[in-house]
Amino acid sequence: MQPSKKSEGNLDRLLKARAEIDEELRRHKSTLTVLFTDIVGSTHYFERFGDTAGLAMLHRHTEQATAVIQQHQGNVIKTIGDSVMAEFPEPTLAVRAAVDIQRQQWKQNEQLPDQEQTHLRIGVHAGLGFRYGGDVYGDVVNVAARVTKRTGPAQILISGAVRETLSGDAQLRCHSLGKITIEGRAEKEEVFEALWTDAETYADLRRRLSSALQRGDLVSPGVQLDDLMPVEPG
Template identity: 35%
Template sequence: MHESDALFTALRNLGSADAVRAIQDLVRDGSDEELARTNPLSVAAAAGLPEDAVIATFLHAARLGLFEMSWNVLCPHCSGVLNATTTLKTVRESHYYCAFCDAAEELHLDNQVEVSFTVSPRLRHIGAHDPGGLTFWDYHRQVFFGSGVAFPKRAVFDALAQSCMLETLEVRPGERMILTVQLPESPVVLFDPITHTAHLAAVEGEPTVERQDLSILFDSLHPNVGRSVFRPGPLRVSFDNRTQERALLGVYRAGPELDEMIGGRRPFLTAKHLLSNQTFRDIYRTDTLDVDQRLKIMSLTFLFTDLKGSTELYERVGDLVAYDLVRAHFRLLHEIVASESGAVVKTIGDAVMATFTTPDRAVSAALRMQDSMRQLNAERGAEDLTLKIGLHEGPCLAVSLNDRQDYFGQTVNIASRVQNLATSDSIFATEPILLHAASADLLASRHIGSRPWTQGLRGIGDRVPVFELAASDV
């Protein structure tokens, strides 16, 4: 049996059969570009499969060595990869700078860190495994840009590239070269994606026939950006590559053709999304963040539950029966959270803390939890299991606590206190949850209304409006 056959056999025992088939097809028929930074969301969309099943299967594939998982810090403007690493532990800078866009951005995990997968050479060798041999554009498409860039079809891409590119040049390590270009009456960007060296040239004034000069040094110590003003006309550029890698210089005419060539976008797997994926948390339970890391998330939805009266339950039905009931309750909650694209962060006694990337997923999970607990009680002919649920959305920090990936911040505190307001079989939610369009649509479809809660949250007062969700009279 070929090694790849054995690996896929192992993967079929862990992941979705349909997702495994889609990945096999991709490995066999996909382009090098598709396999260099594979986007699981695109694979799911192309195959018509649930995103969670495809993501989970890619995670198992990475664990088995079929793919290599990469955490890529992106420029939010051009989606260029500013830093690529095999673990989130090495993402430590609070701000990242893109020389191509001349922009510095504060790092957050919502859409500035993507997770992509590169096929292992054990399955198939692609150009990105030897980036030093890639052509100018193949390097950009396979290595520099993230998986969320939707390039035009190749013929259109080539036409746009010809229109917006003045020149391309490869400068080997230790080489010095001279290039002459004719500057148009528009801004020009000179950029190397390997060393992240850029020069931004404003082109102003009357055209000239006199030669203008520019010197560019490639230095791998840090991204280097220069700025100059030239007149339309001839420009002689001298290059000095003092790094241990080649430089791939592109001279771009800024304008609509460049924007169209690299401006297409598609959904991609974000770090925020993956951290709230149950399969990821199960596989990488203690290997996500270092103890001293603090990574910002702009928006995450928290769901807290608590089982009311569990102490009385143990006294009433006995330890063995109560223990089995509590375990059944945890199993139901875990299954519901995972099916709604969320993840259980931890359990605290009889309580659960879970996260979701969007409020509507959390609302759906809360309603299903409530229905499931009622059904479980009905099957038993008792009302012993009463679930209190609280929901809140907002910014937070991804951290490592007690050897596991966790979250910290006021949003977490508020969500916990919102749950504490519930006194029985009820769901309490804050205003950000209800104002989310998809959440509002879901509640309306279930004929569930909201009643303002007049009591303030402990330590927060009335600064956070809270509402109880209940069936409306309609």
């Protein structure tokens, strides 16, 4: 059966409307910087210490991360389970915030027994996206989330797009971890680790995290710590 002229006309109108929407979205797109935090092993923490302690831990992280993000001109977009999503006006501010969040978490952990410590992974990416209704959308969000998933405990991973903007900042030290596969992308993405502590503390922290993983005190599904955290950062 051949389509009627009326149905063809409706299809033409739909295609035209779609093209107009796509063009409108393109006009509103801009380069955004998105940061995600994620608490490693939060489910295990709830199971081990109970709902009350687990909720208190989540609330504490959200409050602390939000304060640091705002200090660096960032905007918390939303919390998703044990994660905080934020947007920044430029990548340097996002990485500085990530460094301060990790340092704050480390200081907090120093006051707690190993079994009660929590560790964060943080991912940052910059790319095209758009703001709508107080939220952020686009490929930039998807890549930032997937970079975060590949991050190890107490680690910050940033994309190559973010790294390019940090070349003139001597206080932000990074080294390449090579290219990783990002779900939904044909080409691999080079990622860099942003270092937030000195080499001695870094090596000690890695040893402690490795021991915690082996004991089962820290649970990080899908993450191979040895692959992500070199013993001697460059």
